[in-house]
Amino acid sequence: MEHDLYSTLPDEMLGRLLFTGDAKAYEAIYQRHWRALFSIATWKTNSQVAAEELVQELFLRLWENRQKTLIEKPEAYLKTALKYSVIGFIKAKLASAQAELGEASYQAAEQLADTDVDLADLSAALEQALLLLPEKTRLVFQMSRFEQRSTSEIAAHLGLSDRAVEYHITQSLRLLRFQLKDYLAYTIATSFLFS
Template sequence: MMLINLLISMKVLPFSLDTPAAPVAACDDAALLRALAQDDEQAFAEIYERYWDDLHAHACRKLGCPHEAEEVVQDLFVALWDKRHRAAGIEQLKAYLFTALKYRVIDCIRAQAVRQAHAAAPPAPSAHRGTEEAVAVGDLAAALAASLRRLPGHAREVFRLSRLEHRTVPEIAAHLQVSPKTVEYHLARSLRMLRGCLREFMVSVLLLAVLNG
């Protein structure tokens, strides 16, 4: 179960960014969007800093869970970066972000309902399925361990402290003597790299599940 929850938690900001320089912080939203469309990571970091708190607070009110709210907002920023080359076409950045957040919150609430319904359903006993699941978990653990070894040193250490030792961002920042934002960026980078390494493995597992279902 820990490994499954770990994979679910991998939907986060996909790379590391430095703190935005003062001139970027002084830009209006339209200028930031134009810069973002030109792959300007500093512009993206400023948008992240400017709107993260309000988006997260709004998602928390709707979902009632800070962790799920963080996941939803992180997904939103990942999508914004992935679509950065079209950013110049966004007329009102704040309205765009909150509209996109609304649909992600709706999707999250639907997923919550599905999970609750699944949890309420009685399990179907099957010794054979239990054996298959045990083997799958073992294979996943091996794939995860191999992927972790490929991470850069700082990203691997932040990932270990966060996901395996369950330490909070402030605790990791104090332990490594870095800023909380640096911890978030290294964690995001490590999770993005792990998602890429494990994607092929998960596709194979899902295909086997469909064929054996």
């Protein structure tokens, strides 16, 4: 019964209770927001595994810092924190490709690391460009570039021929190269996404 009471409290009240160390307020915040945060993180990272880890870390930090900062708007706080977690995830992913990218692209990565704005812009541009792709073409691209699946694996999974998969990849690369051409991270992004 007490748990039900917490679930009806406004976010602002839960934030104040959390600041006092109230574990039930924390549970209510978690139950209210984790699904939406997981959904956002999955879309941004294209990985349910990565999304789960990011959201778990987010709520762990929320609990660990519960009495350091009064969070009056938990939803806005969590979404902003998730945004920066996703940016960190993308930076790490790009950095992991550093050895393959060569010195010029490494320098571009160093520039990129100095400014979250450029990375956020690149991420947003990529998101928008992906939305312009037909659904099947977008799915093929994501399976190829984000899930690292082979042409034959994608073909078997989607019931397509290898040639059809290659066509979808070619089409997606043509549009994405055009959409991302003006960004600072073009060299690094194209090496990572389009190789």
